[in-house]
Amino acid sequence: MTHTLEQIDAPASSTPSPVDWSKVQKWGVLGGLTMSFIAAIGMVTALDQRLIISPWLSLGFLTLLWIPVVFGIIAATEDAETPGVAGDRDVISGLVTGLLSGLFFAFFIVIIDAFDLTDIFRNLGPKLVELLTFGRGVGVAAALWIISCGLLGLLGGTLKIAPRMARSMIGAAAMSVVGVALLEIIVTDITQGLRIEFVADWIYALNGGLTPASALVIAAGSALFGLRSDGSTLAERRLERMNLDPEVRFRKNVVAAVLTILAVIFLPMILGGLTNDLLANVGLFILMGLGLNIVVGSAGLLDLGYVAFFAVGAYTTAVLTSPLSPFYTPGWTLNFLSLEGAAVITIVLIMAVIAGVLVGTPVIRLRGDYLAIVTLGFGEIVRILFLSDWLAPYFGGAQGITNVPSAGLGPVEIRGTSSQAMFYLIAAFVGAAIYVAWRLQASRTGRAWTALREDEDAAEAMGINTTAAKLTAFVIGAIFAGFAGMIFAVKVGSIFPSSFKLLLSIIILVIVIVGGMGSIPGVIIGAVVLIGILGGPTQQGLLQEFGQFKLLIYGALLVVMMLKRPEGLWPNVRRQRELHQDEMSQDAWLMEESSQDKDGDS
Amino acid sequence: MHDRTPVLEFRGINVHYGLVHVLKDLNLTIYPGELVCLLGGNASGKTTTLKTILGMVQPSSGDVLIDGDIVTGDSTTQIVSRGVTMVPENRRLFNRMTVRENLNIGAYLRTDRDALEADMEHIFEMFPRVKERLNQKAGTLSGGEQQMVAVGRALMAKPRVLLMDEPSMGLAPVLVQQNFDIIEQINNDGVTVFMVEQNANMALSIADRGYVLLTGSIVLEDTASNLLANEDLRKAYLGEVE
Secondary structure, three states: OOOOHHHHHOOOOOOOOOOOHHHHHHHHHHHHHHHHHHHHOOHHHHOOOOEEEOOOEEHHHHHHHHHHHHHHHHHHHHHHHOOOOOOHHHHHHHHHHHHHHHHHHHHHHHHHHHOOOOOOOOOOOHHHHHHHHOOOOHHHHHHHHHHHHHHHHHHHHHHHHOOHHHHHHHHHHHHHHHHHHHOHHHHHHHHHHOOOHHHHHHHEOOOOOEOHHHHHHHHHHHHHHHHHOOOOOHHHHHHHHHOOOHHHHHHHHHHHHHHHHHHHHHHHHHOOHHHHHHHHHHHHHHHHHHHHHHHHHHOOOOOOOOHHHHHHHHHHHHHHHOOOOOOOOOOOOOEOOOHHHHHHHHHHHHHHHHHHHHHHHHHOOOOHHHHHHHHHHHHHHHHHHHHOOOOHHHHOHHHOEOOOOOEEEOOEEEOOOOHHHHHHHHHHHHHHHHHHHHHHHHOHHHHHHHHHHHOHHHHHHOOOOHHHHHHHHHHHHHHHHHHHHHHHHHHHOOEOHHHHOHHHHHHHHHHHHHHOOOOHHHHHHHHHHHHHHHOOOOOOOOOHHHHHHHHHHHHHHHHHHHHHOOOOOOOOHHHHHHHHHHHHHHHHHHHHHHHHHHHHHO | OOOOOOOEEEEEEEEEEOOEEEEEEEEEEEOOOOEEEEEEOOOOOHHHHHHHHHOOOOOOEEEEEEOOEEOOOOOHHHHHHOOEEEEOOOOOOOOOOEHHHHHHHHOOOOOOHHHHHHHHHHHHHHOHHHHHOOOOEHHHOOHHHHHHHHHHHHHOOOOOEEEEEOOOOOOOHHHHHHHHHHHHHHHHOOOEEEEEEOOHHHHHHHOOEEEEEEOOEEEEEEEHHHHHHOHHHHHHOOOOOO
């Protein structure tokens, strides 16, 4: 339950209070601005070919149409806390917000129709106008947009006061229609694996998207499913779980773990190549995320040059095993059941430790922002070294190192192109990494890290060797990334400096933040959401269409997360409590202030 | 009277922060079982003195001795494991950790893990309130409770020497007295206490001896009762107005 400043200011009276016009105005204009922005960056035009429901609704239009609904809900939300007034004003708030957004957007259409702005904004050309006016002239289109946005806003406001059951039904229906439509590739891939292609053929229209009939069936089916649930939110369910009897919870956890392990073993056999490859990429990022989570989440050291360790692992593997490298010894491959393979792993481990110590030692005395800047520099230096002409005889400069042989397990070859085998390999490493990270969290070192993150000086006064603790975190993080690099090298078969850009460090950091700092399940969820759904820097995600807007969405997601859910999607229990305590004490303070103000007035 | 080895000793300590000469040729001697307080105004070098003992600040010259051994240049970890612990200024609890976790961090360097539970019980006897708050975040406690946890956390290290930096700072007057009673009790249990305090009257009323620090130099050193009786000191440092 969160209180906002406005709520406290609003007079609490028993009569239905009037609509909060300033809020409606704000969200209405914001909605119009957001819609114009999305149209201006070219999302609508780019995604118009991608159909959700063939032939009526494209993804391009969907990127606009969700706005009046959601902003309508937000504008109407305020009344929820005040008793006895839910009703007309929610609906009115939603409607007016939607109308305002529509008005604003219609104005935007009129402008881009009247002036050719393509010199400045490449997307604001006739093509967009044509699309947004449905070829019926600006006047009609503007009216259509205002009306439909108003209706969508009305829908949002109505949803707000609708009974929980209805909301969860509509939500489930909408989500699953959009979800199934977006997951077309993966669903087709899975049905092919299961040899039930006809299901996919029925669901999807020839030119992509759901057919109206399948959309109806899916919506109805998931609405029924929504009917079954009691409408409780995920957070409530989590809380419920946390309050369970420890023994029951333990048993549930064991069941969940066994199911997960079984799924990891058997799913790849069912899934198609595409899906397996996607999951393998997600696994690679989980591995790196777990490592960075120790550095940033546990020890509180903001490392922006984490990609350096990934690069070191990848280059070490490539240099040792590629026949094109001057250090190549015949017979050396990453075969996990051979002496040479063990040697490769050991050398990767040693190099990662050395890199961790080399980067860690000079920066360990720095704190906060300074640490972040310096590590950022180190990350770039490592990439530039690999790129340099000076070291080109060893690392190939911009040409990188190619022909890295595949990994193996005894006689079995783990080809980079065989996504199934790759998935198992990465899953094994991720499993080991999860275990290590989990054990570390509960260890003495883990407690030292927590204290360090909280208050470095006090931790030192307690006798914690802060330098050693920080260096340990750095080195363990480096080892995780080094192994991820090793797998990356055998997976893609060729290594170039351009694979190790700053962006990669940032994306791993975003995974950790979005998932929930310091939380192991959080890292997994973060990697699944960001890499699996949106895609990595070079890896395809489920929503390939969003590829060119990926970074924009990352940014938006990060901002929204920081504002609304700073503890992450699956927070560390400790951190969630922290943030909510802060929130509550902050609100308490505000309440006190406002009550004092009132006292002063009277 | 003191024929024993001093548990803590400063021999001609000089500390510089860059160009600023913070401690000037400081000599201190503290014997086992004593309760000594270090008085002085703002920026006189009191906290630096404690940090120098713990090795968090390195002197530019001079020696720190613990039990007669020179420990100058040793790390904080080494000094804490010799049985010297500090209750830092403003308590500096790990606010987002629970009270229990705070107490456990206090015992971080101890190897006799089995004895921890018993020691925790001892702290609960001293501060029953701490036991009630065991699973609460330290940051949500009141100032007085935080002080209890800070002292408890330091005691979990089983110190022979307890350094206290402004223990009464930020406490309500009624708690200040209680706090000094606790310090006296800890001292009676055999722990040497070296305390930095601005509240000179209170501090001297429980202390055996006192040092007065003025811009990095010791200007007075005497028994607590003599210091309390000293007219100049009363005027200059005890904030007494005629």
